[in-house]
Amino acid sequence: MRRIEAITGRGAEAFIDRQFSRLSGIAQSLGASPDEAQGKVSSLVAELGEERRRALVLERERSKRIAESLLTQAEIVNGVRVLAARVPPSRLEALREMCDLLRERLKSGVIVLGTVYEDKPLFLATVTPDLVDRGYDAGKIVKRVAEVTGGGGGGSARLGQAGGKHKDRLDEALQLVKSLI
Numbered sequence: 001m002r003r004i005e006a007i008t009g010r011g012a013e014a015f016i017d018r019q020f021s022r023l024s025g026i027a028q029s030l031g032a033s034p035d036e037a038q039g040k041v042s043s044l045v046a047e048l049g050e051e052r053r054r055a056l057v058l059e060r061e062r063s064k065r066i067a068e069s070l071l072t073q074a075e076i077v078n079g080v081r082v083l084a085a086r087v088p089p090s091r092l093e094a095l096r097e098m099c100d101l102l103r104e105r106l107k108s109g110v111i112v113l114g115t116v117y118e119d120k121p122l123f124l125a126t127v128t129p130d131l132v133d134r135g136y137d138a139g140k141i142v143k144r145v146a147e148v149t150g151g152g153g154g155g156s157a158r159l160g161q162a163g164g165k166h167k168d169r170l171d172e173a174l175q176l177v178k179s180l181i
Helices: 009-030 037-073 092-106 129-133 138-147 167-179
Strands: 075-077 080-086 110-117 120-127 152-155 159-163
Touching (some): 009 037, 037 080, 080 092, 092 110, 092 120, 110 138, 120 138, 120 167, 138 152, 138 159
Antiparallel strands (some): 110 120, 152 159
16 A cells, blocks of 8 residues: 655645745755755765764873873772772763773772763773672672662673762762772
């Protein structure tokens, strides 16, 4: 079964007028004529893609610098190297990159990073394989940390993520990490 829709007569003229009006409005917004609008949109889409790639590169560099600066904050708690830190607002992917770099550099440890992203607390935890073998679980740790902010989460023994509701309790939540070790 197929469905065909058609507009005829004055309805067709009104439809075409609306389409031309929309095209003229778009062209005006782009600072171009209606004939140049498609080329201008294509150019802007390409430019936007390039800017997004550039922003990702800058975000990765920023993540590396932040991770490097956090290395000195690691503490020994009950014989385990622990790093629980608040980082500037970052997307989950950036937190993962920071955790990966910190895990590589620390060799052995429990790492929990917290941030406020899009007005909500976000946590990422990782535990190195040697400590997983000793019974430490990133998913369980991050879940307990997020509960302080009214949230929840989970994950595997090696990597866990969580979110919360109360961004003002982020620092309090991160302080809990040491007591969980």
